[in-house]
Amino acid sequence: MPKTLYDKLWENHVVRSEADGTALLYIDRHLVHEVTSPQAFEGLKLAGRKPWRVSSIVATADHNTPTDHWERGIEDPVSRQQVETLDANIREVGALAFFPFKDARQGIVHVIGPENGATLPGMTVVCGDSHTSTHGAFACLAHGIGTSEVEHVLATQCLLQKKMKSMLVKVDGKVGAGVTAKDIVLALIGRIGTAGGTGYAIEFGGAAIRALSMEGRMTVCNMAIEGGARVGFVAVDDTTIEYLKGRPFSPTGEVWDRAVAHWRTLVSDVDAKFDAVVELDAAQIKPQVTWGTSPEMVTDIGGSVPAPEDFADPVKREGVARALQYMGLSPRTPLKAITVDKVFIGSCTNSRIEDLREAAAVARGRRKADNVKQVLVVPGSGLVKRQAEAEGLDKIFTAAGFEWREPGCSMCLAMNADRLEPGERCASTSNRNFEGRQGNGGRTHLLSPAMAAAAAIAGHFADVREVLE
Amino acid sequence: MRAFTILDGLVAPLDRANVDTDAIIPKQFLKSIKRSGFGPNAFDEWRYLDHGEPGRDNSRRPLNPEFVLNQSRYQGASVLLTRDNFGCGSSREHAPWALEDYGFRALVGTTFADIFYNNSFKNGLLPIQLPVSEVDELFAQVAATPGYRLRIDLAAQTVSRPDGKVLSFDVDAFRKECLLNGWDDIGLTLQHAEAIREFEAKRRIEQPWLFA
Numbered sequence A: 001m002p003k004t005l006y007d008k009l010w011e012n013h014v015v016r017s018e019a020d021g022t023a024l025l026y027i028d029r030h031l032v033h034e035v036t037s038p039q040a041f042e043g044l045k046l047a048g049r050k051p052w053r054v055s056s057i058v059a060t061a062d063h064n065t066p067t068d069h070w071e072r073g074i075e076d077p078v079s080r081q082q083v084e085t086l087d088a089n090i091r092e093v094g095a096l097a098f099f100p101f102k103d104a105r106q107g108i109v110h111v112i113g114p115e116n117g118a119t120l121p122g123m124t125v126v127c128g129d130s131h132t133s134t135h136g137a138f139a140c141l142a143h144g145i146g147t148s149e150v151e152h153v154l155a156t157q158c159l160l161q162k163k164m165k166s167m168l169v170k171v172d173g174k175v176g177a178g179v180t181a182k183d184i185v186l187a188l189i190g191r192i193g194t195a196g197g198t199g200y201a202i203e204f205g206g207a208a209i210r211a212l213s214m215e216g217r218m219t220v221c222n223m224a225i226e227g228g229a230r231v232g233f234v235a236v237d238d239t240t241i242e243y244l245k246g247r248p249f250s251p252t253g254e255v256w257d258r259a260v261a262h263w264r265t266l267v268s269d270v271d272a273k274f275d276a277v278v279e280l281d282a283a284q285i286k287p288q289v290t291w292g293t294s295p296e297m298v299t300d301i302g303g304s305v306p307a308p309e310d311f312a313d314p315v316k317r318e319g320v321a322r323a324l325q326y327m328g329l330s331p332r333t334p335l336k337a338i339t340v341d342k343v344f345i346g347s348c349t350n351s352r353i354e355d356l357r358e359a360a361a362v363a364r365g366r367r368k369a370d371n372v373k374q375v376l377v378v379p380g381s382g383l384v385k386r387q388a389e390a391e392g393l394d395k396i397f398t399a400a401g402f403e404w405r406e407p408g409c410s411m412c413l414a415m416n417a418d419r420l421e422p423g424e425r426c427a428s429t430s431n432r433n434f435e436g437r438q439g440n441g442g443r444t445h446l447l448s449p450a451m452a453a454a455a456a457i458a459g460h461f462a463d464v465r466e467v468l469e
Numbered sequence B: 001m002r003a004f005t006i007l008d009g010l011v012a013p014l015d016r017a018n019v020d021t022d023a024i025i026p027k028q029f030l031k032s033i034k035r036s037g038f039g040p041n042a043f044d045e046w047r048y049l050d051h052g053e054p055g056r057d058n059s060r061r062p063l064n065p066e067f068v069l070n071q072s073r074y075q076g077a078s079v080l081l082t083r084d085n086f087g088c089g090s091s092r093e094h095a096p097w098a099l100e101d102y103g104f105r106a107l108v109g110t111t112f113a114d115i116f117y118n119n120s121f122k123n124g125l126l127p128i129q130l131p132v133s134e135v136d137e138l139f140a141q142v143a144a145t146p147g148y149r150l151r152i153d154l155a156a157q158t159v160s161r162p163d164g165k166v167l168s169f170d171v172d173a174f175r176k177e178c179l180l181n182g183w184d185d186i187g188l189t190l191q192h193a194e195a196i197r198e199f200e201a202k203r204r205i206e207q208p209w210l211f212a
């Protein structure tokens, strides 16, 4: 019987199955960060258990770390304690790699895995973080887990899982100029809704996905969770293999050849059946901007904020009314008429080199508008930062009045000092526009790096295609 | 883990869809390295009029009278009635920890986000999915009836309403067994340590690049 990529990834990791289909799944890579791991390490110790295979662990500190004045260390004592707890735990148990605060290769956990070749095709990858779906770009079965499961993986190298249903998201055709991976995935979530993928493993395919770089595919898979799917992935092709060549933890020599031969099999068979198929025409996708407090509340830049009465379902109508009130927006306001106070370019969705290049292409030779109080550019890792500096991108940003920062999660979730003040409106390249996500009372609009830079320059949401003309 | 068998509990309604984990427990409380004590900060931004920070005395903070869980009739509730896609967003287990610490033992709604659903079972918190029409009826009954309680029987997979109607729900056999007995997953999995070791040894030979 023809198999989907998901079937292959699943079957490749089943250690044993229960009668009801619950399977014990072997975990190849365990990514660890400071927020969701302390209780797991503590639980392990209290139970007198040892980690099963420490060489599966890659760890870094990212959520709490400051993005400026590193010489001062971490000033918030609670954040510092959490980061120091991670340091102590890893020092005690060990790891394949650890990039602590201030390390040259430190960065957001979902950026450092792939760039170091620690995320390889066919792996099961887990992390106490829902955006672990990012690693699916490498044809991995990658998903977020809770802290109890972090402890479970530490202790047993396995997880108890039930197989999900499969969904193919097929994006055919070619995107227009100025339209990016972020716009594809936002358009998809606008279509299926934030619960549309619940219970599904999503495979992204079609010509427009094949045409994306690995960075772009990571952006798409990153937001699978925002469409309700714990995992999203893309089949292996030349782009995948090219990206992995020569990375620090990629195999070499004869093992590389064997690995590549195996990786080439990580595609869905031609006649494989999916439980659901969603098709999008890339040519129809325009630059997207969210207007509400859920990623599904999205429209294209030419559009307007809807009115609650546009929605028939009373729960939806109520939700839209509440969102508009929180966002301080009136129905029918054109997106382009909405001014922004701050701009954030970063997060595990859009902080890789390609994202920064896209933003820099818009910022080059321009300046941020006076009404924009702050534009933060936060690279995803130390390696991304150095690459960007080698290309002179930092100079372009600072000349435009943007701030060039140290790597970390930063204002994606505002656990460090970077945050919105109540009522402030932000154009953000991150993945969640929930109430208070970027700071208590802050108002988040999600968009691509190019669109974020365009908003910084114009002072309001603007169509990057017009800015670049 | 605390076992869950039968619960007869007061019901509180939270009538909104897409309640995300940032709303259930805002990120500033995730800086704790403990597993307990999150209850006073459950739904912090909706529940209080001021901004909460870890380490503050929550008993002195001004409550938001508009927030449903602050109404006196819902004090002591152990069943939370919810809408679509409850628990969407982050994988933070702090969300079920906060709900459990607040006093909830069961959640009744239409759909739950995958990771949250899974995390709930690991903490003795039972999420129950019912059809939309039944959830609509429950919301109406709760609103109309002060002191509204539900009796939840996990072994029988039933939710009994005060008017005598009995609703049944689905749950995975394996999850049910673990929850009924309060079993620790890790202990169960380690009973298969030999099978894991064998699997791993084979994998090491077949795909050595995974073990760099």
Ligand code: SF4
Pocket: A062, A063, A108, A109, A110, A129, A131, A347, A348, A349, A408, A409, A412, A413, A430, A431
């Ligand atoms: S960048 Fe944002 S979404 Fe990504 S891991 Fe950090 S906090 Fe989570």
